[in-house]
Amino acid sequence: MPNNNKELTLSAPLSGPVLTLTNVPDAVFASGAMGDGIAIDPLNDTLYAPCDGEVIHVARTGHAVTLRADNGAELLLHLGLDTVELQGDGFFMLVKEGTRVSNGQALLRYDLDKVAQRCKSLVSLLVITNGEHFQARPITLKGVKVGEPLLHVVPRAPGAGQLDDLEVGIEVSGQIRIAHRGGLHARPAALVRQTARGFKSRSQLHFGGRSASCDSVMGMMGLAITEQAEVHVSCRGSDAEAALQALLASLSTALAEEAHSRAPQVLTTRHAAEEGVLHGVCAAPGLASGPLVRLDGIQLPKDPGGHNVEEQRQRLLDALAQVSQDIQLTLENAKARRHVDEQAIFSAHLALLEDPALLDAAYLSIEQGSAAAHAWSRSIDVQCQVLRQLQSMLLAERANDLHDLRQRVLRALLGEAWQFEVPAGAIVVAQELTPSDLLQLCAQGVAGVCMAEGGATSHVAILARGKGLPCLVALGDALLEQLPGQSVVLDADGGRLELTPSAERLAQVRQAQSQRAALRAQQQTLAHAPARTLDGVDVEVAANVASSAEAGQAFANGADGVGLLRTEFLFVDRHTAPNEQEQRQAYQAVLDAMGDRPVIIRTIDVGGDKQLDYLPLPAEANPVLGLRGIRLGQVRPELLDQQLRALLQIRPLHRCRILLPMVTEVAELLHIRQRIDVLGAQMGLEQRPQVGVMIEVPAAALLAEQLAEHADFLSIGTNDLSQYTLAMDRDHAGLAARVDALHPALLRLIAQTCAGAARHGRWAGVCGALASDPLATPVLIGLGVRELSVSPPQVGEIKDRVRRLDTAQCRRVSTDLLNLPSAAAVRQACHQHWPLG
Structure with missing residues (x-):
């Protein structure tokens, strides 16, 4: 049994000059991403065991072997650099996995001349791959012969109880396909690390013949694990099985925010040379003008060394x-x-x-x-x-x-001041801004940002889009040669930074900005008035919110109610479920923030791409087709009952409307209605809240008439309805631009939903992203939608759009749109019939 308290002296596995890892001509090993250790430039043709231990991994291509020493240290012995590309040619492995070996025993031989001529370098590594528990202290940095003392392995101080836990624990492993868009980059790696730290077991990822501790974000990123790649996960300790399942779920479930942080579709084009204009990539749309201000990073003077x-x-x-x-x-x-x-x-x-x-x-x-x-x-x-x-x-x-x-x-x-002073209205240029820089610049009121480097999927780009700040990236080094103070025009939509705009051009931009600001101000002054079409049809414009604070913003912006309260905000980012009292208070706070207006509260919609730490669900090959929405309530009824009891305690109850997600058949609706009746009777209530159904799968749209017979209203979730109808993942980098809810097939389902609701005197609304698209407003009204739930800042804009429309004309045109061949054709027709602006 390993004894992690014991120090260990490793003998040289090869003969030759010794190098520190920082001097190894390979960035991954030199960085320590693989672990701490030492390197030898070998002069002999045989690799020997540096200590007693067990062979726990043999590379398929015969160029590397991993031992577990008797004190638990795991030692990767890697012969040469990039030797995996030789596919085993010239290597002869002398041991198998599971073999017990002694110090000095031959592990593998290789054809020194053949390998040396074909690989990047013969420099070979001895690396401790579980460096979270051990550290390496070199004994010598001079040349060594096989068997001479080379390295001390010293245990790091373990946390309380950690040692015993690893000793008595089991080791389990599993494989999973990475679901995170773009692979295992910083944010998903941080999530994996957070998951691993919730358990006592030691966990590792294995990919491409290399391993990394789940405790190291850099180590995991260094594995270069791509999207949809299969990785091996191993866990060792008393709670290894639970840790493994949690890590597999974390790796196989895309981040919830990835749906919101998707970069705009970028088409790479070659621009003709244009004097006075720099071309870049649009990371966040918009048009702005202002004086150019440059931000420089910190430059360090030369370090003389010899410090204490x-x-x-x-x-x-x-x-x-x-x-x-x-x-x-x-x-x-x-x-x-x-x-x-x-x-x-x-x-x-x-x-x-x-x-x-x-x-x-x-x-x-x-x-x-x-x-x-x-x-x-x-x-x-x-x-x-x-x-x-x-x-x-x-x-x-x-x-x-x-x-x-x-x-x-x-x-x-x-000791430099963290704050930097930038005048409001400036166009900031830099080599590459950081997320922290961007937040500060937004607070100081800059008009736009430009970067010589960066990309449209960077964290800065994500934040800029969220803040509505025009942003261009990848403008090149010429950006940094521009003189500060000059007036420039940032046309992010066109991917242009105009360095020498004429006075007329600057005036044109300022006029466009003024007109936009004036229009927004005008829309806001009328935002609290009803939205009524030219021919007298009332359309309710509500808001999508996720907290009482957002509800307050919606009320201030003139929302007629809350069209969708996402209750997941109460359940995520915590280790235990919210109790009934906490839920009741949160829902009541939203109702109180909305004055006398109705609030539609959706029951918990997790599963799929939204997982809860305290509600482990099995890893699913297709999470969005698995246990999510109302289906979760069927397998965990106590969770849904608790939420329903909290909702039934809201006062006044008539302003509360309950919305059920992911319904596919009438029986699901009837079951929840029965549960509400039973719970209401137990609580001595005479009144029941309205209950509606989300139309977000094609089955629900096709059964809209049957559902409307038993539901009080129908609310169309166009985000999920789009991906389920078109069979395209809306988070897929290559398909996202094609998941357009104005596709004629989607419009036909919306039309059928509205017709089914009308036959029973029910109203149909839209709470998906399509409701916030002004281009779609006349189409939805023409198809029979009478409630639009939008983002709070857009309430005034959408109400203004409704007031300029004639319902009868919308109906005629929308009926014709159902026969068009594509979403692009629908959008073009909408621009012709109902131009924006």
Whole structure:
């Protein structure tokens, strides 16, 4: 049985000169992403065991073997660099997995001349892959012969009870296909780390013949795991089985915010040379003008070295603690405002700030005499190099998150003010801005941002879109040569930064901005008035909200009610389910925020791409076709009953309307109605709230007439209805642009839903994203929709759109649209019949 308390001396497995990992000509090994260890440039043709132990992995191509030493240290012995590409030619493995070996026993032989001529380098590695429990201390950095002392392996201080847990625990493993769009980049890796830390067991990911601890975000990112790749997960400890299931679920479930953070469709085009114009990629749309202001990153002077190790180590510790506290405040602020994208981004930053690959590299540099600032900066630069060499554009963009941490920690170390003063209305240019920079710039009222580097899927781009801030990226180094103070025009929609706009052009942009602002102000003054068409048909314009704070915003913006309260906000980001009292208070707060207006509350809709830590669900090959919505209530009725009891306690009850998600047949509706009657009787209630059905699967739309017989209203969720009807995942990078709810097939289902509702005197509304699209407003009204639930800031705009329409004309045109061949044809027709602006 392994004894993790024991130190271990490893003997040289090869003869030759010794190198530290930082001198290995391979960015992944040099960065420590694979683990701590040592390297040898071999002079002999046989690899020997450095200690007693068990062979736990043999590379399929025969170039590497992993041992577990008797003290539990797991040792990867990797012969040469990029030797996996030789596909085993020239290698002869002498042991098998499960073999017990002795110190000095031959493990593999290789044809020294053949391998040396065909591989990148013969430099070979001895790496501790479970470095969260052990650290390596070199004995010598001179040449060694096989069997000579090479490395001390020293256990790190374990957490309380951790040692015993690993000793008595079992080891389990499983395979899963990565569901995260773009693969295992920073945010999903941080989620995996968070999941792993909830268990006592030690967990690792294995991919492409390499392994990484689930405790290291950088280590997992260094595996370069792509979307839909199959990975191997292993867990060891007393709760290994539970840890494994949780990790498999985490890896196989796309992040909820990915649906909201999708980058706009970008078409790469070659622009003809145009004097005075720089071309880039639109990361966030918009038009703006203003003086150009440049932001530069921190540049460090040359480090003379020879610093006091303990003093520099403490300085870095203090700076890290300060930055961690700052990020935690940003994270809490984002959570309070229910900004899902910001939460995900800064949670990942917090995880990176604690990453052992970053910290160990920085502390090692300090021990070698570097100043804390230079050690931290060097550690970040090495990891950025790793990400950029992984041949993944998405991972290369994630290096920007590391730059953010570099700047924040350096400011804390050097005493530079975190704040930078930028005048309101400026167009900010930089090599590459960080998420923290962007939040501060938004608070200072800048008009737009431009970056020489960056990408449309970067975290900065996601935040810019969420803030409505025009943003261009990938403009090139010429951007940084521009003189500050000059007036420029940022046309993000056209991918252009106009450096020498004429006075007429500047006036044109200012006029367009003024007209837009005036129109918004005019719409807002009438936002509280009813939305009535030219021929006298009333259309209710409600708001989609996820908290009482958003409900208050909706009320202030003139919403006629809440068309969709997503109750998931109460259930996510916590370790236990909210109790009945907590739910009742939250729902009551939303009703109170809406004055005397109705509130539609959707019962919990998790499962699919929305998972709960305390409600483990089996990993599903197609989560969006599995246990989600009302189906979850069928397998966990106590969860739904608790929510229904909380809803029945709201006062006044007549303003509360209950909405059921993912209904596919009448029996599901009747069952919930019966449960509400039973619970209401138990609580002594004489009144019952209205109950509606979400139409978000084609089956529900086709059965709309039957459902309307027993429902009080129907609410169409166009987001899910689109992907289920078109058989296209709306989060799929290659298909997302084609998932358009104005597709004629969707319009036919909406028309059938409205007709089915009307036959029983019920109303039909739309609470999906299509309701917020002004181009779609006349189509929906023409098909019979009488309630539109939109994002709170758009209430005034959509009401203004309704007031300019004639229902009869909308009906005639919309009927013709059902016969068009595509969504693009529908949109073109809408622009012709009901132009925007």
